[in-house]
Amino acid sequence: MPTPPGPPGLYVYAITAPEHAAHARGCRAVGDENAVVSVLGRDGLAAVASPVAGRPRARRRDLSAHQDVLAELARQGPVLPMRFGVIAPDEETVLAGLDSAREAHLAALARLEGKAEWNLKGVSVPEALPDVLREDAGLRALRETTRRRPGYEANVRLGEAVAGALQRRAEQAAADVLAELRPLAAETREGRENAGGAMNVSFLVPRSAETAFRKAVDLLATRCRGRITLTLTGPLPCYSFVSAEAVPAGA
Structure with a gap:
């Protein structure tokens, strides 16, 4: 029997500036082919994510989708990329992650600007x-x-x-x-x-x-x-x- 899907969550690709994150909308998402890449932003920071059921396997399609999102973001500006397979349980967790290390995220993005x-x-x-x-x-x-x-x-x-x-x-x-x-x-x-x-x-x-x-x-x-x-x-x-x-x- 096929393995039932795990609990739903949010697959997180990266953190970047909101104006850069917007360019990832429309990119192919990891996991469900019908999933839509979205942007969760707060106070000058944004996480790029998409809904996912369970933990995705490292299939070629999903690895490629992950890299494509990061490549599009990197073309726009500095990005803090996640490794393949980072999943948060819900939007509140993602936003809390942005808040908890806000200054560190902003400093890292500034350090990577133009590089x-x-x-x-x-x-x-x-x-x-x-x-x-x-x-x-x-x-x-x-x-x-x-x-x-x-x-x-x-x-x-x-x-x-x-x-x-x-x-x-x-x-x-x-x-x-x-x-x-x-x-x-x-x-x-x-x-x-x-x-x-x-x-x-x-x-x-x-x-x-x-x-x-x-x-x-x-x-x-x-x-x-x-x-x-x-x-x-x-x-x-x-x-x-x-x-x-x-x-x-x-x-």
């Missing part, structure tokens, strides 16, 4: 092994030893040594990249480490500096080719620069 998040990831380059061998006499010696005395354990040691050398090379390149890009951003945040990743950093970049920032990343990607592969994503809602959920979630 967007850009995320830069970097991974090591396996094809750089010949360069690593030229630079690392110890690794060359280990490879020769493994060739003379092959075996499972020897191969594992060699593989770990190669992976470590490539990772260290990429991490040094990542440090060089970060040092060059940091002055172009208002703030930076280290992201979660990924397997094989040498860099996962989000930059809060002024809109006026976005062109210079992208050009700098392109130049660094060329300069560091063979040490690290860079992937730039943005502009994004400023998830990494909003410290916590601003509206209480329902049970």
